[in-house]
Amino acid sequence: MEILSVSQMRKADKAAIDAGRPGLDLMQAAGYAVGEAILARWDKRAVVVLAGPGNNGGDGYVAALHLKKAGWPVTVYGLGEKADLPGGGQGDAAVFAKRWRAKVQPLEAALDVIAGLENGDDLLVVDALFGTGLARPLEGAAKILAELLTVSQAQHNAPAVVSVDIPSGLSGDTGRALGEQSGAICFHADLTVTFCRPKPAHALMPGRGVCGEIVVADIGISDSIVAGQGPVSHLNDINVWGEAFPRHDADIHKFARGHVVVLGGETMTGAARLVAGAARRGGAGLVSLAAPEKAFPIYAASVDPGTLTPSFKGVKGFSALISDARKTTCVMGPGAGLGAGQGKTTRAITLAAINAGKRCVLDADALSVFQKDPDVLFKALKAEAKMLGGLVATVLTPHGGEFQRLFPDLARRYARGGTRTKHSKIGITLEAAKRSGAVVLFKGPDTVVAAPDGRTAVTTNAPRTLATAGAGDVLAGLIGALLAQGMPAFEAANGAAWLHGEAASAFGPGLIAEDIIDELPAVLDWLDEMLG
Known part of the structure; x- marks a missing residue:
């Protein structure tokens, strides 16, 4: 399966829209996939949706609507002022936010909910804050929430955490926490639902380790559109090498x-x-x-x-x-x-x-x-x-x-x-292959293989x-x-x-x-x- 970089995924989204697939449909499919993944894995419980200001938040609103329709008790906590809507009230995310008729609580209010939780099995948290749309370390209430959840996970009393696309605070292209060198953190998920194709963060450590189970949901972007992006890498499976595997005559x-x-x-x-x-x-x-x-x-x-x-x-x-x-x-x-x-x-x-x-x-x-x-x-x-x-x-x-x-x-x-x-x-292994003139297999829990011709x-x-x-x-x-x-x-x-x-x-x-x-x-x- 192809791996798309963050920018390649955005281009694939745009190409699908240009080809006639409305952006609302893509967001609807993404949020629905998140909701379905939750319904398939957990019994009914209270749900906290942490909704960010962009398309990731829009996916979260769709998931919230789907879970509420299924009879689950859902509360949405939005980043910013209470009256703020994703995209400043414009765009696809705002459309779904407006369909959420219940009150949207400020993100800061979720701190008391998480800090005061006595039994993690009573709650499920949907991290729809940033996904791949963040380029700086988590800060403010989002950072504190990630810290609170990480502490409760270490104490084995954490709610289930489901991240939309990738855990917020994680770099989609490197699989490392944004600002990792200065002690920054990211959300740690039990389940990550991503769309169309995995990103490098889903394959590379430590990102893969904080994604939990990874579901790649089909949201209707064609294989030809994906191929047109020139994927940054591939997941190593039989499709990468099976045709070349030796098959001997009798x-x-x-x-x-x-x-x-x-x-x-x-x-x-x-x-x-x-x-x-x-x-x-x-x-x-x-x-x-x-x-x-x-x-x-x-x-x-x-x-x-x-x-x-x-x-x-x-x-x-x-x-x-x-x-x-x-x-x-x-x-x-x-x-x-x-x-x-x-x-x-x-x-x-x-x-x-x-x-x-x-x-x-x-x-x-x-x-x-x-x-x-x-x-x-x-x-x-x-x-x-x-x-x-x-x-x-x-x-x-x-x-x-x-x-x-x-x-x-x-x-x-x-x-x-x-x-x-x-x-x-991925990047440094590819450069090593080009420099050396050899195929380089960089060992580890996320072994990367790169060839001088650009394949990884x-x-x-x-x-x-x-x-x-x-x-x-x-x-x-x-x-x-x-x-x-x-x-x-x-x-x-x-x-x-x-x-x-x-x-x-x-x-x-x-x-x-x-x-x-x-x-x-x-x-x-x-x-x-x-x-x-």
Whole structure:
């Protein structure tokens, strides 16, 4: 599913209106969807609608009217003077506000209601204050309400909170609270009902975490209008990479499924073994764990029987090892080593694989060794793409610390904050991909994958159990397996990230990295059925 930026969504709204869909109809559909989502999830209770001065408030009035018609007791609290109407009494929002015949209380009056609440189950709060229409931190009564609700949520005595479009105080384009660096906050919702398509805030952390359940309601904006906006990103699902996923004929040969070479380290041998195991489960026809001579006995005694364990000595030895054209893919970095001369070797081997035109996955130490001069890596990656006729063959898989080492200025931009897409994780990952000439998979609970050609996707299916040692090594091996089977780098990175999350979710609590590998066959079987 496409992700639209705030400005793209506004343009889509306008395009729909220009195409003949009245703005009143769009607002009616949006507010109705909010009301229906509430009716489907909660029993009847008192409802407080916090209505802002713009279209978000208009959606709130429609929801209030719908809930009242269903027999729910509803009170509307408006931002501003009692007599004020959204849009200064003009526009679509004001039309629905005028249809609300009951008295509109000032927003400040809601403070006593929330502060004096004894049982959270007695009340439901609809946050229709600002949505994506705010560009500054919450202030005044709106800020105090957000603080009161956050405290009551921490004490487990909070009313249910339903946000319209996005929780007020959250940046729709970055997923971070507006003014986060100065301690500003936003509403925390149990349910967020957004319209047409998700915004970056629904996919990126911490925004996704404060949205609660997310419902994307169809309000009648056509797919062609959405496509015309050039969506800022996509949610990572089968639609992003399914057509490129390897489907093999019955007479397939193992070499046709690709040969992955995993660079082993001298001391941290477990990481490379996890990579190799994931590459085998991910479908690679052959996997070789290239063992440094000093560590060969360890690898030979501990790898799975189906994994080849050739040994090598130094950069020349590794280069000779991968000279066979059938060895198409290299995964390098996990446990490769940084100290006592190991870093120099890791760096040279990484460049050798790139210069040889191999499809590469660079993780962990294979990234950190370029901290002082990342441009050396980027130059090699761009030269490889040129040598391969424009094919981007390498995936970089940094976590936050590794991203900062390679792209310190982009990490600083993100840390400083901002409200535009370029300040978001999507924005900085895309710029990193363009700068490096590689596909960049920026790991995290909101993994973002970006390609130099401008495509991006956000993975949202990663469970919290993936915060475990070795999970990143498994992901690197999965990417390597898909690259070896011919998937383009962008699709391979996204497909692997999705499979990684699904396998972890399928296992459940108590997950360790090996469990992800063990769950892959069931997930792949389900995927095979889905792809037909």
